Amino acid sequence: MLKISHYSKAYGEGKLAANDVSLAVMPGDIYGFIGHNGAGKSTTIRAVVGVLDFTDGEILIDGHSVKAEPLACKRVTAYIPDNPDLYDNLTGIQYLNFVADVFGIGASERQERIARYADLFEITSALGDLVGSYSHGMKQKVAIISALIHEPKLLVLDEPFVGLDPKATFTLKEIMHDMCARGAAVFFSTHVLDVAEKLCNKVAIIKQGKIIAAGTMDELTEGHSLEEAFLEVDDNGD
Numbered sequence: 001m002l003k004i005s006h007y008s009k010a011y012g013e014g015k016l017a018a019n020d021v022s023l024a025v026m027p028g029d030i031y032g033f034i035g036h037n038g039a040g041k042s043t044t045i046r047a048v049v050g051v052l053d054f055t056d057g058e059i060l061i062d063g064h065s066v067k068a069e070p071l072a073c074k075r076v077t078a079y080i081p082d083n084p085d086l087y088d089n090l091t092g093i094q095y096l097n098f099v100a101d102v103f104g105i106g107a108s109e110r111q112e113r114i115a116r117y118a119d120l121f122e123i124t125s126a127l128g129d130l131v132g133s134y135s136h137g138m139k140q141k142v143a144i145i146s147a148l149i150h151e152p153k154l155l156v157l158d159e160p161f162v163g164l165d166p167k168a169t170f171t172l173k174e175i176m177h178d179m180c181a182r183g184a185a186v187f188f189s190t191h192v193l194d195v196a197e198k199l200c201n202k203v204a205i206i207k208q209g210k211i212i213a214a215g216t217m218d219e220l221t222e223g224h225s226l227e228e229a230f231l232e233v234d235d236n237g238d
Helices: 041-048 070-075 092-102 107-120 136-148 166-181 193-199 217-221 226-236
Strands: 002-011 015-025 030-034 056-061 077-080 154-158 185-189 202-207 210-216
Touching: 002 041, 015 041, 015 056, 015 185, 015 202, 015 210, 030 041, 030 166, 030 193, 041 056, 041 154, 041 185, 070 077, 077 136, 092 107, 092 136, 107 136, 136 166, 166 185, 166 193, 193 226, 202 217, 202 226, 210 217, 210 226, 217 226
Parallel strands: 030 185, 030 202, 077 154, 154 185
Antiparallel strands: 002 015, 002 056, 202 210
């Protein structure tokens, strides 16, 4: 579903924010991407979703090149950044309908999906309010719903649980499991190792722009916790 091959990205005076990154996310995977602040997680994610241009390496989504076929990739991908930047002067329902229009979702399908997800995230009564009046958590919920409207094959998230209340966090994790059970894939970054350990079947650890460990959760942990495994490979990954 997602294949990153030898991706690199340099900033400034040639400093590599991502250095020869390669990984593969298959249908059904919930793939965690973990590392310190500044390790290269967001840089890689932004390249995957087409927000950040790059020259070195290749990124394929559902067999399509992010560089050569960006629209084909965007049709099957949804992206939720860590700080959603929505249109404050639209109401919640206006924003969701705008996103549905972008993806060409018909009236009956969008109504059903918006109603279902708004109910799950308990924001139905607030959809008539301006986005600018929402809290960070409310904006995060609207961003999640907007990402799910077109039923993406690949869901990409950058620190998705920041700002969500416990019930919304549980709901999002259930949705991720359901998507993957139907053949989609999830690729997300997180600092919360306990969540990654319980949620993911595969993990990659990135340090100073380089992947220092990747594989199934069982392969990486070998009977230990993900936190212990992360600290061990992080100490040895210089």
